[in-house]
Amino acid sequence: MAHLIFSEDEQRELREAARAEFPGNPALAYVLENLAAEGIDLDRGRDWEDLRVEAGLPERNAEAPEVA
Template identity: 85%
Template structure:
């Protein structure tokens, strides 16, 4: 099992950054604060291409990497 866990100083910094960077989007700030508190289970992370297929998005083309 692979987990990314943040120490207390990192958690505090991530929470402060989430609040400062996303004052108009409390839902996004909440998600980032939650990640800081609970860490990330890397075994449950999914590949971008898998997410695209799951959501019914078209396959990536060479040009699509230039967008974003």
């Protein structure tokens, strides 16, 4: 896969956007700022099904509501 990294200008823009868009949620702003600084390692990505099993969530079925 790949490791996405951001240029210094992109990092600055992402940080500013995170602070502006999420002033009431500093935890989310922190996560977005951290992604801007460190990039995204796609090799460490995990499949939703693995996360679901790990969290002990039930299997998804047609009756389950869609959530975003």
